[in-house]
Amino acid sequence: MNPYLPREAEIVGRTEESPNTFTLELRLTDGQPYDFAPGQFNMLYLYGSGEVPISIVADAEDSGVLTHTVRALGRVTNGMAALKVGERIGLRGPYGRGWPMREAQDHDVIVVTGGLGCAPSVSIIHHILTHRERYGHLSILQGVKHTDDLIWRSQYDLWAKMPDVQVLLAADVAEPGWHGHVGLVTALFDHLQFEPSRSIAMLCGPEMMMRASAEGLHNRGLAAEEIFLSMERNMQCAVGHCGHCQMGGQFVCKDGPVFSWPEVRELLGVRGF
Amino acid sequence: MLQPCAKGRQLRYPESRDKDPVRVTMQDSNFLPRQALQTLLDTLRGQGFRTLGPRVQDGAIQYLDLVDAGQLPSGLHDEQSPGCYRLSSGESSRCFTWAIGPQALKPHLFSARETLWHSARDASGGISFSDAAIGQQPMAVIGVRACDIAALELQDRHFLDGIRDPAYAARRQDLFVVAVHCSHPAGTCFCASTGDGPGATRGFDLALSELDEGYLVDVGSERGLSVARQLPLQAATADQRRQAEREIADAANRQERGLPSRNLREALFGQLEHRRWDEVAERCLSCGNCTSVCPTCFCHAEQEVPELGGNTSQHIREWDSCFSEGHSYLHGFIVRPETRHRYRQWLTHKLGSWHEQYGRSGCVGCGRCITWCPVGIDITQEASAICTDEGLPGDSA
Numbered sequence: 001m002n003p004y005l006p007r008e009a010e011i012v013g014r015t016e017e018s019p020n021t022f023t024l025e026l027r028l029t030d031g032q033p034y035d036f037a038p039g040q041f042n043m044l045y046l047y048g049s050g051e052v053p054i055s056i057v058a059d060a061e062d063s064g065v066l067t068h069t070v071r072a073l074g075r076v077t078n079g080m081a082a083l084k085v086g087e088r089i090g091l092r093g094p095y096g097r098g099w100p101m102r103e104a105q106d107h108d109v110i111v112v113t114g115g116l117g118c119a120p121s122v123s124i125i126h127h128i129l130t131h132r133e134r135y136g137h138l139s140i141l142q143g144v145k146h147t148d149d150l151i152w153r154s155q156y157d158l159w160a161k162m163p164d165v166q167v168l169l170a171a172d173v174a175e176p177g178w179h180g181h182v183g184l185v186t187a188l189f190d191h192l193q194f195e196p197s198r199s200i201a202m203l204c205g206p207e208m209m210m211r212a213s214a215e216g217l218h219n220r221g222l223a224a225e226e227i228f229l230s231m232e233r234n235m236q237c238a239v240g241h242c243g244h245c246q247m248g249g250q251f252v253c254k255d256g257p258v259f260s261w262p263e264v265r266e267l268l269g270v271r272g273f
Numbered sequence: 274m275l276q277p278c279a280k281g282r283q284l285r286y287p288e289s290r291d292k293d294p295v296r297v298t299m300q301d302s303n304f305l306p307r308q309a310l311q312t313l314l315d316t317l318r319g320q321g322f323r324t325l326g327p328r329v330q331d332g333a334i335q336y337l338d339l340v341d342a343g344q345l346p347s348g349l350h351d352e353q354s355p356g357c358y359r360l361s362s363g364e365s366s367r368c369f370t371w372a373i374g375p376q377a378l379k380p381h382l383f384s385a386r387e388t389l390w391h392s393a394r395d396a397s398g399g400i401s402f403s404d405a406a407i408g409q410q411p412m413a414v415i416g417v418r419a420c421d422i423a424a425l426e427l428q429d430r431h432f433l434d435g436i437r438d439p440a441y442a443a444r445r446q447d448l449f450v451v452a453v454h455c456s457h458p459a460g461t462c463f464c465a466s467t468g469d470g471p472g473a474t475r476g477f478d479l480a481l482s483e484l485d486e487g488y489l490v491d492v493g494s495e496r497g498l499s500v501a502r503q504l505p506l507q508a509a510t511a512d513q514r515r516q517a518e519r520e521i522a523d524a525a526n527r528q529e530r531g532l533p534s535r536n537l538r539e540a541l542f543g544q545l546e547h548r549r550w551d552e553v554a555e556r557c558l559s560c561g562n563c564t565s566v567c568p569t570c571f572c573h574a575e576q577e578v579p580e581l582g583g584n585t586s587q588h589i590r591e592w593d594s595c596f597s598e599g600h601s602y603l604h605g606f607i608v609r610p611e612t613r614h615r616y617r618q619w620l621t622h623k624l625g626s627w628h629e630q631y632g633r634s635g636c637v638g639c640g641r642c643i644t645w646c647p648v649g650i651d652i653t654q655e656a657s658a659i660c661t662d663e664g665l666p667g668d669s670a
Binding site: 001002003004005006007008029045047048049050051071073074077086087088089090232233234236237239240241242243244246248249250251254266270271272273 | 389390392394398399400401402404405431432435436437438439542545571572573574575576577579583586588590593595600601602603604605608609611613614617618621622625626627628629630
C-alpha cells in the first residue's frame with residue numbers, strides 16, 4: 001500500500017469567493033467511502049504541477065461531496081484556480097488530528113479566526129449546528145485585514161440569526177458602511193460573553209493572531225488546556241516523513257494540525273520555527 | 274541449541290551442549306583467516322545478495338558493489354578534520370584502517386532521488402495513478418560502522434514506525450549487515466560520547482573485528498548464523514580476543530571530541546536567543562552539506578516531473594535540507610529566512626527535539642557534518658558554546 005498515492009476526484013462545483021479565493025466541491029470517482037473529522041486536511045493534486053495541503057471545509061451531509069476553499073498564492077494553487085467543473089484532480093487524505101469536538105461537548109465554544117483561517121474552522125460550526133444539543137453557546141469571531149477579504153458574509157449573517165450563536169466581525173481596514181469592529185479580532189473579546197469554567201476555544205489564523213488570542217482568552221480566565229489552535233507549515237508528504245512541517249518536536253501534519261495551546265506554546269510565534 | 278546472541282558481541286554465544294550439528298561456535302571458533310573473507314562475499318552472493326562494501330571512488334571511501342575482497346581499501350587511512358578529508362596509504366595489510374566515508378548506508382535505503390508514483394491523463398481528462406516499481410535485489414553491506422547502525426535504527430523508526438514508507442521498507446527488509454567494529458576513529462569522530470560506537474553492539478547480522486591476520490566473527494541474527502556456518506572458521510586464541518577488545522577500547526579513548534550531554538533538549542531551547550547563533554551564521558554558508566552527509570537527516574522534497582508529451586507525469590522526491598530557503602516556504606513567506614534560523618533549526622532539532630520525536634538525540638557521533646562542512650563548523654563546539662554559555666570555540670566539554 002503506497003501511502004502517497006492520490007485518488008481521482010471530479011470537480012462538481014466551483015465558487016468564486018473573492019478575487020483570489022475559490023471553493024472546489026469534489027467527488028471521488030472511485031466510489032469508495034471517505035470519512036474525515038472536522039479540522040483534518042487533504043492533499044490536493046493538480047495534474048503535472050504538484051500537491052498542496054488544503055483543509056476540508058465540510059461535506060454536504062453524506063452527499064459524498066468534499067469542499068475545499070483555496071487561496072491562489074503559489075504555483076499549484078494558481079493552477080487550481082483555473083480548473084472548471086467537470087475537470088479532475090487528485091486527492092489523498094484525510095490527514096492529521098482535527099478539532100477536539102468530543103472534548104468540546106457540553107461546553108460553550110468560542111471560534112476565533114483570522115483571514116482564511118475561517119476555512120478550517122467552518123467544519124467546527126457545521127458540526128455544532130448539526131449536533132446542536134451536544135454543545136452550549138457558540139461564539140464566532142472572525143478578523144480580516146480588509147473587509148474585501150471577508151468571504152461567506154451571508155453565512156455569517158445566517159449564523160448570527162440562530163439562537164445561542166454570537167457572531168462578531170472585525171477588519172483592520174473597513175469599507176464604507178461596515179458595521180463590524182475596526183481593528184484586531186482580539187479587541188472583540190471585550191464583547192464576548194462567556195463563562196471560562198465551561199468554555200473551550202478553537203483558533204485558526206495567522207500565528208501572531210492566534211498567540212494574541214490565546215493570551216487574551218487565558219487572561220480572561222480560560223484555562224490554557226481549553227485553548228486549541230490549528231497550525232500551518234510547509235507540508236509535502238502529510239504523513240510525517242518529509243520533515244518540512246516540523247515545529248520543534250511536533251510534526252504539524254500528523255501530530256496536528258490542531259494542537260492544544262500548551263503543546264505549541266513554547267515556539268508559537270517565535271520567528272524561525 | 275545454538276542461538277544467535279540477542280545483543281551481538283556483548284552476549285556472544287551461550288554455553289551449549291551442542292546437540293546441533295554445527296561446526297561453528299562463537300565460543301572457540303570464530304576466527305576467519307584474512308584470505309577467507311572472499312568466502313563471506315561468495316556465500317552472501319550465493320544466497321542471492323547484491324554485496325556492497327567500502328571501495329575508493331572520487332578520492333573517498335564509499336559503499337559500492339563489491340564482489341572481490343581485493344577491491345577493499347587495503348592499507349588506506351582517512352585523515353579527517355573540520356572541513357578536510359584525505360585518504361593516505363599505509364603499510365598495513367588490513368582493509369578497515371579508516372573510520373567512515375562521506376555517506377553512511379542512507380543513500381542505499383533512503384534514495385537521494387526516486388519516483389513515488391506516476392500519474393497519467395487520458396483524452397477525456399481522467400487522471401489515473403500508479404505505484405512506482407520498487408525492484409530491489411536484497412543487499413548485503415560489508416564494513417558497516419557502529420555509528421551508522423545507530424543511524425539506520427533511527428531512520429527505521431522514522432520511515433517504518435507508523436505509516437511505512439514502501440521504498441525504504443522494501444530495501445530495508447532484506448538488508449544484511451556485516452558490521453566491522455571501528456578501530457581507527459577519525460579526528461572528527463565522537464561516537465563514544467553519544468554512546469553509539471566504536472564497537473557495534475546490535476543491529477547487525479555479522480560483526481567483524483579486524484586483526485592483522487584475519488577477523489573475529491560475531492553473530493547477531495539467525496540469518497547471520499546461517500552465513501557464518503558456511504565460513505571456514507577456526508579457533509580464535511585468547512590473545513586474539515583480547516586484542517580485538519583492546520582495539521575497540523583504544524578507539525574510544527582516542528576520540529577527542531564530544532557533546533556536553535546526550536540530551537540537550539532543554540539546554541538548547543533555553544538558549545534560542547544566544548549570541549552564538551548569530552556568530553555561527555556568519556560562518557555558515559547554508560549549503561546543506563551537513564544534512565547531506567548526516568546519516569539521520571530525513572528531510573526530502575516532493576516534486577512533479579511531467580513528461581514532455583503531457584499525458585504522463587512522475588511524482589518524485591529528493592533529499593532536501595533545512596538549510597534551503599524552500600524548506601520552510603509557507604504560502605508566500607519563508608519561516609526561516611536567515612541562516613541563523615536555519616542553523617538553529619538544525620541544531621535544536623538534531624540534538625534537542627529528536628528526543629521528543631524518537632526518544633534520543635538525532636546525532637550518532639559520526640562527525641561527518643564536521644568533516645564535510647566547507648568552512649569546518651564543528652557541531653560539538655557549537656553545542657558546547659550554546660549549552661554551556663561559553664562562547665569560545667574549542668572548549669567542548
